[in-house]
Amino acid sequence: MNNIQEKPDLTEVERIIAKYNGKDSWLVMILQDIQEAYNYLPEPTLELVAEKLNIPLSRVHSVATFYSSLSLQERGRHVIRVCDGTACHLKGFVNLRDEIERQTGLTEGQTTPDKRFSFEVVACLGACAIAPVMSVGNDYHGEMSAEKIKDVLSKYK
Amino acid sequence: MAKIKTIIDGIEVEVERDSWAIDVARELGIDIPTLCYHPALGPYGACRLCVVEVTKSKWTWLATACDLPIREELSIKTNTPEVIRSRKMAMELIMARAPRAESLFPLAEKLGVTKPRFKCRDDIGNCILCGLCVRMCDQIIGVSAINFANRGHKRIVTTPLHKKADKCIGCNVCVEVCPTGHVKTLDDGSFRHMQTWDADLEMLHCLICDKPYIPAKQFKVISDKLEGIELKRICPVCRRKETVDNLRYAVVEKVS
Numbered sequence: 001m002n003n004i005q006e007k008p009d010l011t012e013v014e015r016i017i018a019k020y021n022g023k024d025s026w027l028v029m030i031l032q033d034i035q036e037a038y039n040y041l042p043e044p045t046l047e048l049v050a051e052k053l054n055i056p057l058s059r060v061h062s063v064a065t066f067y068s069s070l071s072l073q074e075r076g077r078h079v080i081r082v083c084d085g086t087a088c089h090l091k092g093f094v095n096l097r098d099e100i101e102r103q104t105g106l107t108e109g110q111t112t113p114d115k116r117f118s119f120e121v122v123a124c125l126g127a128c129a130i131a132p133v134m135s136v137g138n139d140y141h142g143e144m145s146a147e148k149i150k151d152v153l154s155k156y157k
Numbered sequence: 158m159a160k161i162k163t164i165i166d167g168i169e170v171e172v173e174r175d176s177w178a179i180d181v182a183r184e185l186g187i188d189i190p191t192l193c194y195h196p197a198l199g200p201y202g203a204c205r206l207c208v209v210e211v212t213k214s215k216w217t218w219l220a221t222a223c224d225l226p227i228r229e230e231l232s233i234k235t236n237t238p239e240v241i242r243s244r245k246m247a248m249e250l251i252m253a254r255a256p257r258a259e260s261l262f263p264l265a266e267k268l269g270v271t272k273p274r275f276k277c278r279d280d281i282g283n284c285i286l287c288g289l290c291v292r293m294c295d296q297i298i299g300v301s302a303i304n305f306a307n308r309g310h311k312r313i314v315t316t317p318l319h320k321k322a323d324k325c326i327g328c329n330v331c332v333e334v335c336p337t338g339h340v341k342t343l344d345d346g347s348f349r350h351m352q353t354w355d356a357d358l359e360m361l362h363c364l365i366c367d368k369p370y371i372p373a374k375q376f377k378v379i380s381d382k383l384e385g386i387e388l389k390r391i392c393p394v395c396r397r398k399e400t401v402d403n404l405r406y407a408v409v410e411k412v413s
């Protein structure tokens with residue numbers, strides 16, 4: 001382990017908290033915005049949020065770990081989400097998952113060492129009409145097949 | 158306050174509006190099992206053992222008695238086959254989560270659960286997620302050193318960021334309320350180790366008998382709450398002696 005950890009710049013967090021007037025009822029939105037800015041929730045940001053909103057750190061941690069869209073681990077630049085909802089499951093989710101695992105060398109919840117991709121399996125992306133679906137970052141890719149995956153992933157550096 | 162008529166197991170009572178059904182039933186001497194209920198805390202409804210059958214006009218349903226406010230005339234039954242079946246299922250699920258929690262065995266047996274049908278967990282200790290420790294720490298002590306983390310089957314009670322609980326004052330309330338003995342503590346001379354929360358607290362010694370009796374952090378929190386009134390650093394045993402002595406002198410003075 002590297003002992004000299006780079007301290008993240010927390011001014012962005014202060015700006016986000018100020019945007020919500022430091023109200024604790026906006027905790028989830030604040031955490032979402034922090035994740036948007038830092039790509040994940042670094043520990044110091046949670047500590048700062050607890051301090052600024054004047055709520056216990058244990059509550060911030062509880063909320064941050066409750067939602068699967070919030071991550072306390074550093075994630076890749078592009079998050080691959082493969083849908084395992086009913087429609088996608090029936091139309092070939094397993095093939096997609098296996099192909100992504102082969103292409104990236106990741107299993108569910110992991111991140112590549114070069115921080116290019118993170119891989120998650122989700123319950124439903126809400127686009128059952130174009131099943132099977134996967135998303136990379138904010139882009140949706142519908143009617144997927146194992147053959148198309150290599151092309152799709154090559155677009156994201 | 159308006160009184161509301163309600164019938165529990167055939168006994169007709171008049172209660173204050175918004176009384177909790179469980180309090181009314183227990184006052185009547187009706188036994189309702191609970192694991193997540195504590196009179197000092199608000200209703201929670203986590204353990205599902207306090208379910209009762211509620212009837213309002215022609216509708217009947219199962220409801221947890223601990224968070225059922227009585228606002229209108231209800232007929233409540235605490236011993237129907239449906240209630241027994243529901244409690245048994247809840248207990249079975251709890252036992253599957255904490256199969257080695259011996260303190261639950263008598264209650265489980267009473268509800269007719271010997272061995273749960275479900276796959277038993279063995280990776281989370283005896284915690285049944287009743288939330289008593291979390292709520293006590295937050296609502297009564299006001300420290301909130303611990304809370305839940307994660308969701309679904311991964312849910313656990315833990316310290317913030319799974320680190321040492323630096324907020325913990327070592328008051329041992331979590332240990333006292335834990336129904337399964339999952340939360341552990343150990344007093345070792347001048348230190349109290351909150352083993353489950355990974356916190357070590359320095360103890361203060363009684364000024365009279367010199368025994369360690371209270372963590373310094375807890376002493377400070379209580380002192381702060383007293384707002385100016387001085388808290389004597391005397392252990393409960395010595396305090397009792399001192400009070401008795403004071404009383405005795407007072408009586409002697411009065412008599413003589």
